[in-house]
Amino acid sequence: ERVMTQSPATLSVSPGERATLSCRASQSVSIHLAWYQQKPGQAPRLLIYGASTRATGIPARFSGSGSGTEFTLTISSLQSADFALYYCQQYNDWPLTFGGGTKVEIK
Amino acid sequence: EVQLLESGGGLVQPGRSLTLSCAASGFTFSSNAMNWVRQAPGKGLEWVSGISESGVTTHYADSVKGRFTISRDNSKNTLHLQMNSLRIEDTAVYYCAKGGGVAMTSWGQGTLVTVSS
Numbered sequence: 120e121r122v123m124t125q126s127p128a129t130l131s132v133s134p135g136e137r138a139t140l141s142c143r144a145s146q147s148v149s150i151h152l153a154w155y156q157q158k159p160g161q162a163p164r165l166l167i168y169g170a171s172t173r174a175t176g177i178p179a180r181f182s183g184s185g186s187g188t189e190f191t192l193t194i195s196s197l198q199s200a201d202f203a204l205y206y207c208q209q210y211n212d213w214p215l216t217f218g219g220g221t222k223v224e225i226k
Numbered sequence: 227e228v229q230l231l232e233s234g235g236g237l238v239q240p241g242r243s244l245t246l247s248c249a250a251s252g253f254t255f256s257s258n259a260m261n262w263v264r265q266a267p268g269k270g271l272e273w274v275s276g277i278s279e280s281g282v283t284t285h286y287a288d289s290v291k292g293r294f295t296i297s298r299d300n301s302k303n304t305l306h307l308q309m310n311s312l313r314i315e316d317t318a319v320y321y322c323a324k325g326g327g328v329a330m331t332s333w334g335q336g337t338l339v340t341v342s343s
Contacts, residue, residue: 174331
C-alpha cells in the first residue's frame with residue numbers, strides 16, 4: 120500500500136500570501152496524484168489531477184507540481200474562499216490512498 | 227450537471243447490516259468507474275471500495291474486505307454498498323465518487339452511517 124504523507128498538518132497564512140502544501144508518497148506514483156479541497160460540512164472538490172492539471176473551473180492561482188514521490192500544491196495568492204482542508208490522493212495503484220490532510224487557516 | 231445522491235445511511239447496531247445507494251445523473255453512468263469514500267467524524271478521507279464500469283472488477287480497502295460488497299445497476303444508474311458485520315469504527319459519512327483508478331471528479335454530499343448500541 121502506498122502511504123501518502125502530507126505536511127504541514129496546519130498552515131497559517133495571511134490573505135494574499137502564497138501557500139505551499141507538500142505531499143510525499145512512500146513509493147512512486149508517477150504523476151497519478153490528485154489534490155482535493157474540502158470545506159466544513161461539504162464534500163471534497165477535485166482541484167488538480169495528473170499532478171499538475173487543474174480540474175474544470177479551478178482558478179489559475181491553484182497549481183500542482185511533482186512526480187514520483189514528491190508533490191506540491193501551491194496557492195499563489197490566498198483568498199478567503201481558500202481557507203480549507205486539502206488532501207492529496209494517489210491513483211497509481213490499488214488500494215487508492217489519501218494523505219492525512221493539510222488545514223490552511225487564516226493567520 | 228453531474229449529480230450523485232447518496233441514501234440509506236442511519237443508526238445501526240454493531241454486527242448488523244446496512245445498504246447504501248447512490249443515484250447518478252448528468253453523465254453516462256455505465257461508462258464510468260465509481261468509488262465509495264468515507265470520513266469518520268473529525269478525521270480524514272478513507273477510500274473504501276471501487277468498481278469498474280461494467281461491475282466485473284471490484285476493489286476493497288483491507289478494513290472492509292470480506293464485510294462490504296460494492297455493486298452497480300447500470301440500467302438504473304445506481305451504485306450500492308452492502309455493509310455487513312458493521313463495527314463502531316465504520317461510523318462515518320460515506321460519499322460516492324465518480325472515477326476509479328483515476329482522480330475522483332465528482333462527489334455526492336454523503337450519507338451518515340452511525341454504528342452504535
